[in-house]
Amino acid sequence: MLRVAELPEPEAGPGQVLVRTRAVCVHPADVAATTGMIPGGPVPPPFLPGWDIAGEVAAVGPxxxxxRVGDRVVGMIPWYLTRGAPGGYAEFVAADAGWLVPLPDELDFVSAATVPLNAQTAHQGLALISPVGRLLVTGASGSVGGFVTQLAVRAGYHVLAQASHDDEEWVRGLGAHEVIPRSADLAPVAAVFDAVPLGEAAAAAVEDGGVVVATRPTPPIIPARGVRQEVQLIHLDRELLADLVGQVASGRLRTRVAATLPLAEAAEAHRRVLAGGLRGKLVLTLS
Incomplete structure (x- = not known):
């Protein structure tokens, strides 16, 4: 139920900047917001979807x-707080300065817009898992799973990464020690980062006393097994965001874009997300 509308141009208030949006990432969370399937319950329309934006500072508030005006920035609108007022699907966003970090010249707007929500979710979720030998990452072909794979390998985990069909080469390039197809039986591991999430199938692969981290609530595991379940819900960490953006800009972390569409084609972008099968993120662009 997305439609294009003309709204008054926002103004930067105290502690804010007005961002001229150049790119905004399309997330499954955006689609969930339009169907009311989000934590806290449905948001009464009208509202603006959109978490991650990249662009230029057009004005600075008191x-x-x-x-300063002209600075390149990337940031994450904490949509779990704003609930669409504001959201990122807009030509201009009045954003709190604390939501934004400088965008290095080495990183383009489109790629930058894929980083904040996905990379922070990966980093914060991985922090819920104590160092272990073997970590299974479901959905390693996706953005969150891809960042988890890279960060976990560098942290010393032995990573088994589950890849979509014909996407094994990309996942292997992220540094995974073992790449397994989605159809494979899952051998017992000490921990699972369930980025899809698969739910019960992923939980079944966790050894007794292990841990499974999912990106949304999943059915409970039999308590007698002693498996700890965690749900990773994003919280904005500006220092972490700046570090992760810098790592992508320097090539230490990889991201990928499936396609770009004009902002006015946001509804089509949502249809493609629902259809699945994307290799990377969809990003809405503004000239």
Whole structure:
């Protein structure tokens, strides 16, 4: 039920900057918002979807000293707080300065827009797992799973990464020690980062006393097995975001874009997300 509308141009208030949006990432969470399937319950329309934006500072509000007009920025609108007021699907966003970090010249707007929600979710979720020998990552072909795979390998985990059909080469390039197809039987591991999430199938692969981290609530595991279940819900960490953006800009972390569409084609982008099978993120662009 997305439609294009003309709204008054927002103004930057105290502690804010006005961002001229150049790219905004399309997430499954955006689609979930339009169907009301989000934590906290449905948001009464009208509202603006969109978490991750990249663009340029068009104006600076009173008391804001961190950014100047013309600065390149990338950031995450904490949609779990704003609930669409504001959202990122807009030509201009009045954003709190604390939501944004500088965008290095080495990183383009489109690629940058794929980083904030996905990379922070991966990093924060991985922190819920104590160091273990073998970690299974479901959905390693996806954005969150891809970042988890890279970060876990560098942290010393032995990573088994589950790849979509014909996408094994990409996942192997992320550094996974073992790449397994989605149809494979899952051998017991000490921990699972369930980025799809698969739910029961992923939980069944966890050894007794292990841990499974999912990106949304999944059915409970039999308590007698002693498996710890965690749900990773994003929270904005500006220092972490700046570090992760810098790592992508320097090539230490990889991301990928499936396609770009004009902002006015947001509804088509949502249809493609629902259809599945994307190799990378969809990003809406503005000239």
């Amino acid at each position: 008391g804001t000293t961190e950014f």
